[in-house]
Amino acid sequence: MYREIAERAGLDIERVAAIAEGRWTPSPDERQRMATAFGVPVEEISWGHTMNPRNIRYGRFGFKESF
Numbered sequence: 001m002y003r004e005i006a007e008r009a010g011l012d013i014e015r016v017a018a019i020a021e022g023r024w025t026p027s028p029d030e031r032q033r034m035a036t037a038f039g040v041p042v043e044e045i046s047w048g049h050t051m052n053p054r055n056i057r058y059g060r061f062g063f064k065e066s067f
Contacts, residue, residue: 002016
């Protein structure tokens with residue numbers, strides 16, 4: 001799936017995967033390319049990080065200090 005989108009958008013497959021998984025916020029140019037690949041206006045796609053890095057890094061073990 002990512003390969004087809006990457007080809008249609010003219011982006012690296014790794015970048016498309018990172019955008020789709022919420023690990024990378026795309027640049028305006030990348031946003032336009034992705035929207036064009038899906039055939040929708042750029043305003044109809046939700047962009048941005050969806051993963052909380054703090055929970056990913058420390059969620060399993062917790063903090064040593066209390067905040």
